[in-house]
């Protein structure tokens with residue numbers, strides 16, 4: 226199952242927060258709502274949670290080679 230992620234860096238804020246939260250959708254919405262209240266001074270509400278839920282993205286894991294040595298330093302990957 227794909228985890229959902231919400232990344233504070235995508236939302237300009239005075240605190241320049243760099244937090245990213247990932248997990249099951251309901252977990253992320255709850256944790257992000259609590260974070261928004263405690264750090265960003267939002268007011269927890271069904272509307273806030275709806276906005277958070279709408280901004281969730283599928284978590285993208287970095288591509289990790291299954292075998293073999295790591296690529297040499299400086300090599301540019303064309304993903």
Ligand SMILES: [Zn+2]
Nearest residue numbers: 233242244264
């Ligand atoms: Zn934040």
